[in-house]
Amino acid sequence: MAGKESGLRMEPFLWTLFSAGGVLAAFLIPVHLFLWGLAFPLGWLKAPGYESATALLAHPIVRIYLLLLCSLPLFHWAHRFRYTLYDGLQIKHLNEVINFCCYGGALLGTAVAGYLLWRIP
Amino acid sequence: MKSSGGAPGYTLNHPRWYRTPVSTYWWLGQWTYLKFVLRELTSIFVAFFVVTTLLQLRALYHGPQAYADFQKWLKNPAVIALNAVSFCFVVYHTVTWFALAPRAMAVRVRGKRVPEPLIIAANYAAWLAVSGIVAWFLLGG
Amino acid sequence: MDQTITLEVARYSPERDAAPRFDTFQVPLRREWVVLDALNYIKDKTDGSLTFRWSCRMGICGSCGMMVNGEPKLTCATFLSDYAPAPLRVEPLRYFPVVRDLVIEMTDFMTKLQKVKPWIIRKEEKPLSEGEYLQTPQQLDSYKQYSMCINCMLCYAACPVYGLDPLFSGPAAIALAQRYNLDSRDQGAKERFSILSQHEGIWGCTFVGECTRVCPKHVDPAGAIQQYKLTAAKEWFKSLLMPWSGK
Numbered sequence: 001m002a003g004k005e006s007g008l009r010m011e012p013f014l015w016t017l018f019s020a021g022g023v024l025a026a027f028l029i030p031v032h033l034f035l036w037g038l039a040f041p042l043g044w045l046k047a048p049g050y051e052s053a054t055a056l057l058a059h060p061i062v063r064i065y066l067l068l069l070c071s072l073p074l075f076h077w078a079h080r081f082r083y084t085l086y087d088g089l090q091i092k093h094l095n096e097v098i099n100f101c102c103y104g105g106a107l108l109g110t111a112v113a114g115y116l117l118w119r120i121p
Numbered sequence: 122m123k124s125s126g127g128a129p130g131y132t133l134n135h136p137r138w139y140r141t142p143v144s145t146y147w148w149l150g151q152w153t154y155l156k157f158v159l160r161e162l163t164s165i166f167v168a169f170f171v172v173t174t175l176l177q178l179r180a181l182y183h184g185p186q187a188y189a190d191f192q193k194w195l196k197n198p199a200v201i202a203l204n205a206v207s208f209c210f211v212v213y214h215t216v217t218w219f220a221l222a223p224r225a226m227a228v229r230v231r232g233k234r235v236p237e238p239l240i241i242a243a244n245y246a247a248w249l250a251v252s253g254i255v256a257w258f259l260l261g262g
Numbered sequence: 263m264d265q266t267i268t269l270e271v272a273r274y275s276p277e278r279d280a281a282p283r284f285d286t287f288q289v290p291l292r293r294e295w296v297v298l299d300a301l302n303y304i305k306d307k308t309d310g311s312l313t314f315r316w317s318c319r320m321g322i323c324g325s326c327g328m329m330v331n332g333e334p335k336l337t338c339a340t341f342l343s344d345y346a347p348a349p350l351r352v353e354p355l356r357y358f359p360v361v362r363d364l365v366i367e368m369t370d371f372m373t374k375l376q377k378v379k380p381w382i383i384r385k386e387e388k389p390l391s392e393g394e395y396l397q398t399p400q401q402l403d404s405y406k407q408y409s410m411c412i413n414c415m416l417c418y419a420a421c422p423v424y425g426l427d428p429l430f431s432g433p434a435a436i437a438l439a440q441r442y443n444l445d446s447r448d449q450g451a452k453e454r455f456s457i458l459s460q461h462e463g464i465w466g467c468t469f470v471g472e473c474t475r476v477c478p479k480h481v482d483p484a485g486a487i488q489q490y491k492l493t494a495a496k497e498w499f500k501s502l503l504m505p506w507s508g509k
Contacts, residue, residue, distance in 0.1 A: 011465040012498035015491055025167045026218040029211050031252035033170050035259055036177070037204030041195040045260060050185040052261055057181065066178070070171050077168035083468045084161045087426050090145055109171060116178040136276040138359035138367050143425045151332070154422060157470045221469060225488035227404070234403075 014079055014103070021076025028069055054121070063117040070113035071106070078102035163214035166207040173204075219244040265291040267342055268349035269300055271312065274360050282360060284351075285309070291346055297337035298326055301352070301364075314364040321478060324414030328364050329353040334419035334476045355415055357425035371415055374431050377457055378439035383450025401446040408441035408486055410479040417473035417483050423466050430466040431458060433473035433483030440486040443493070455494060464490055 040047035048056070056062050082102045086092040144150070148158040180191035194200060223240040266288045274282040287308055289300040298316055305312045316326040319338045326337045331351050342350070358366035388395065417433035418424050424432045439458060443451045458464050467487045474484040 009459070009498070011459070012491075012495040015465065016495045016499075019495075021167075022214075022218055023222075025211070026215040027248055027251050028255065029167060029170050030208065030215055030248075031255045032174070033204060033208050033211055035256060036195065037170075037173070037208060038201065041192070041201055041204075047192060048259060048261065050181075050188045053181055053188065056258065066174070070174055070178075073167045074171050077164040077171075080161055080164035080468075081168075083466075084158070084164070086466075087423060087468065088148060088158060088161075090143075090426060092427065109175065112175055113171075113178065116175065116182050120178065120182045136361055138361055139274055139276070139282055140359045141282075141356070143357070143422075147422055147425070153472055153475065154470070157468075157472075161468065221471070221488075224482070224485040225492055227485075227489060 014075075017072065017075040018079035019076075021072035021074065021079075024069060025073040025076055029073065032069070057117075057120055063120075067110075067113055067117050071110040074106040074109040075103070078106040159210075160213065160217045163210045163217075166210040167214060169203075169207055170211065215248065219248075265346070267291040267300070267346050269297075269304070270349055270351045271301070271304070271364070272351075272353040272360075273312075273363050274354075275311075275362060282353075286349075289342070291342055293343055295342045297328070297330055297335070297340045297342065297350065297352060300342055300350075301337065312364075313362045322412060324412035327355050327414045327416050327419065329356055329419065334416035336414060336416070336478050339478060356419040357421070358415070358418070368415065370428075371413075371418060371432070371434070374435040375413070375438060378431070378435050378442075378454055379450060379457065380438045380442060382442065382445065382448050383453060384447075385449050395447040397446055404446075405441050405444035408437045408444070408481055408483075411437060411441075411481050411483075412479055414478065416476045416478065417481075420472035420476040422470060422472070423468060427462070427466050429462045431463040433467075433487065434481075436464055436467075436490055437481055437483040437486040440490055443490070451493075452497075455497060458490075459494065464494070467491075 035045065036047075039045040057066075079102070082098050085098050086095070091098070148154045177188075177191055180187040195204075219241050222244070223237045227234060267290075269287045269289050270284045271287060272282050273279075273285050287300075287304045289303050292299070296319075298319055301312065301314055301316075305314075314326070314328070314337075316338065317323040318325070321336055321339045324336075327334060328337050329335070329352070330337065330340050331345065332353075334355060337352070352364065354360045354364045354366045358368060358370075361367050411434055413434060415434070421430075421433055423430050436458065439454050442448045443454060464487060467484075469484060469488060471484045474482045477483065
């Protein structure tokens with residue numbers, strides 16, 4: 001099977017992506033989710049309006065930050081969910097489909113994030 | 122392959138091993154296994170956060186009206202409930218990540234291994250600091 | 263009036279049974295008795311056909327590993343009084359094929375141990391005239407924990423990935439590889455890496471952490487595996503960015 005040897009050589013890289021995504025998710029997602037998902041909608045704190053949000057996005061650094069925040073945690077999900085399916089549902093024999101959907105999904109999300117962050121005025 | 126009387130497949134010199142099948146619900150058999158699976162499932166909520174962020178970026182892309190609509194969608198009680206659950210799982214990811222990450226690195230200072238609780242405490246301190254900075258930016262500081 | 267405790271012991275006779283069953287025994291509850299004592303009592307007084315492995319009875323040979331109430335334990339180090347008065351369930355080590363009663367087939371474990379080349383690998387041996395390889399206490403400290411493994415296989419019985427994936431090397435094998443990789447006298451890290459990376463050796467591990475929890479010698483195989491993953495990742499990037507630096 002063509003994928004086997006090269007696939008195993010990819011494992012260290014995929015694990016690195018998983019770890020990087022895990023670190024970003026651990027440090028950054030709680031505060032983002034708390035503010036945007038709970039504090040702002042429930043009125044505990046004032047949400048940034050369209051102008052403030054756009055002003056923040058004017059800095060390229062913020063766009064790069066958001067790109068990393070969207071991309072790497074998705075690769076974290078992809079790697080972890082792949083193994084959850086292998087071990088949890090015992091469907092490792094479907095590994096080609098699983099790998100395609102997981103890492104493909106992460107790549108797709110990254111592409112969408114990249115496109116939007118490039119094109120937002 | 123000679124078979125003596127009794128169970129089929131048994132020969133005098135090669136006993137039939139019994140291989141206990143591993144149940145699909147193996148992870149329900151032990152509390153530690155269940156905690157592990159919950160930890161792994163946090164990745165789904167991490168992905169959910171990214172998806173909502175992408176939706177928010179798309180709203181920003183389409184202009185002020187789309188952004189306002191997105192803010193309204195966030196106020197939907199079902200969405201808030203989902204976000205509340207996600208928040209719990211995402212925090213569980215953070216807590217378990219900090220607890221485990223130091224085991225992956227044997228940090229040594231001047232030859233002696235840095236005690237794990239110190240590394241974990243440093244992670245939490247950094248987490249507080251980073252969260253504070255992000256909040257400061259988002260709250261218009 | 264002696265107290266007793268009930269033991270439910272898994273039995274399997276391949277010549278008679280299609281699947282394991284349980285026999286119930288009443289065993290004296292002596293304060294200092296361990297599960298191994300109870301099993302030997304049964305074999306002496308009640309049922310001589312009960313089959314199980316044991317040797318040193320002091321937690322160093324690694325022979326007497328079994329499942330006690332669903333937990334991998336050394337039966338020579340598990341006290342009956344900790345479980346009394348409830349009945350105790352004794353089963354063969356999980357995730358291994360059962361040969362008979364409480365005896366499991368361990369060839370897969372032995373094969374995996376050997377695969378990681380658990381010996382000092384040198385490019386060139388030092389001649390005897392040059393004396394022994396010297397090692398500072400600090401250098402010893404970096405791998406000593408991983409050298410404490412007694413090959414009891416409790417970590418394999420705890421690891422769900424080993425139960426689900428026959429290709430996974432398993433905690434003890436990888437910790438053993440790390441014991442040699444981190445040994446200052448060893449130069450075989452690259453050789454071991456190519457072996458472990460081949461057949462999904464380490465990447466199946468999802469850091470459940472159960473192996474470390476059940477290890478009677480505090481080897482921390484989970485930590486060893488994660489450190490090994492980090493090393494492997496660094497090697498991967500190095501070989502990508504500096505392909506000329508082949509050793």
